[in-house]
Amino acid sequence: MRPFHQLLVYRFGRGARFEGQVVGMLERLEVGGAIRVLDLLFVGRDDSGELFGLLAGTGRAGGLVSRLLTFRLDPDKRQRATRELPKDLLDGLGNRLAPGEAFVVLLISHEWARELGQAVARLGGTALPSEFVEHTTLTDAVARILDVARATP
Template sequence: MDLGPVEYVVIAFPGNRFNGEIAPELQRLVGNGTVRILDLTFIKKDADGAVSYLELEALEPDEALVFRDIDGEIEGLFSEQDLAQIAEELVPDSSAALLIWENSWAATIAGAVRRAGGVLLEHERIPAPVVEQALEAAG
């Protein structure tokens, strides 16, 4: 099986204001084969600094409702150390969504590179503001 590049993101929500607007976009990306969700975990830190960790299946039904149609293999790829480190960086009264996805759109080219004996030497994301500035300068 070919496997595309796998990435993770940590998205913080100051004031624990997660409204679920991200879920429909994740559903669209999964539905059209752009990404495959491998892990999704939530961290909540209350105003006193107490931390709780929630996997998708442990969310309250009303919280999990926005993710009900997201297909994925929620497997616990984040380690306890990963979660503790991210929780430490969160300010009190905030939360974070931790997401690991495979860029499934790139699986076939990644497989072809591997079968051809190619080795990935470097992969880096260029921040959107840098690209926007370069495009404006070139335009």
């Protein structure tokens, strides 16, 4: 069975206030069992233009809160975390940021999809390609559904 991982990338402009809303939402989604945070990357430039970043690593979102708080409040730990990032990743994202801007990158596992896939497999079903769409009803997605069905053996 293939993994149900998703890479999410968000860009924040000048003036974004990181006060824990995103991490709080991730915690709530994990506690509910919908997702699992595999990795979190934060890269930003402060108002002076200094580049900083943190790769939070694997684990539960609950552990992210203390790590992000320490990163935010302790300049020595922020510098250490920044030095630990792969240089090509830090520079590649940092070169696209103006002072005051930031990227947040998440790699998440869709636990609900994994569990549903296991239930389908136990019944002899096979997962077909899936994707995120903007449609709000299946009747709006008829053409895409038929494309997927035609592509199966």
